[in-house]
Amino acid sequence: MNYQLAANHRVAFVLIAVLVLYIFISFQEKLQSAMAAKPIIKVTAICGSLRKASYHRGLLRSAIELSESIDGISIEYLDISHLPMLNTDLEVDGKYPAVIEAFRQKILHSDCFLFASPEYNYSITPLLKNAIDWASRPPNVWANKAAAVVSVGGSYGGGVAQYHLRQVGVFLDLHFINKPEFSLNAFKPPAKFDDDGNLIDPEAKERLKLVLVSLKDFTLRLR
Ligand SMILES: Cc1cc2nc3c(=O)[nH]c(=O)nc-3n(C[C@H](O)[C@H](O)[C@H](O)COP(=O)(O)O)c2cc1C
DSSP: OHHHHHHHHHHHHHHHHHHHHHHHHHHHHHHHHHHHHOOOEEEEEEEOOOOTTOHHHHHHHHHHHHHTTSTTEEEEEEOOTTOOOOOGGGOBTTBOOHHHHHHHHHHHTOSEEEEEOOOBTTBOOHHHHHHHHHHHSSSOTTTTEEEEEEEEESTTTTHHHHHHHHHHHHHHTEEEOOSSOEEEESSSSSOSBOTTOOBOOHHHHHHHHHHHHHHHHHHHHHO
16 A cells, blocks of 8 residues: 555656746746847937037937837947047057047947938948948958938938048948938928927838838848
């Protein structure tokens, strides 16, 4: 009788152990597939204007807000206003100044970039070019990453400068999404921005969101 009871206990123990193992494995699998389905794309947002009420920084603030309604994407604003003007004399023994190295590390650890690029005389601004050039120094930390560019301006909405930036991207192996393109005429009524440079145009916000979705999808494809 006692022998029978002990045997029953052993069987029950084995069954419980198998059940616990099964629950553990299926939990692990679910966790893994949830993580695989939702990678977080780290977007670094860079503004080419120094102006306090910059429309371009306003676009980036709006993009950060909009990104909260898109799964699997996070945008971090990266200030480039403090970077010294590029001078290769500042590179000593193959090392960069601390602020430059910190900037380069941020670029290196980003998945992709959102440039808000003002148009100055049909080209990109010195501020933006300077930052791009610093991160292009060896090793080029832009390489093989995805990017999108948005702009605001006069008649072409900054669209001409966008094509200069895309051309720079060719040499850097920085891959821009083709579509949707985003440019905005800020000087034609109705107002698209308030006095602080905040984007207030609902249609532009919708278009900006589509840029973010496209950037996310393209970044995943490049992986
Ligand atoms: C030196 C300079 C050149 C400019 N050239 C152009 C231009 O070629 N095309 C254009 O659409 N706007 C041009 N603009 C106007 C800018 O697009 C406008 O000032 C824009 O608001 C700048 O962006 P921000 O508001 O983010 O500073 C120029 C502005 C400056 C200061």
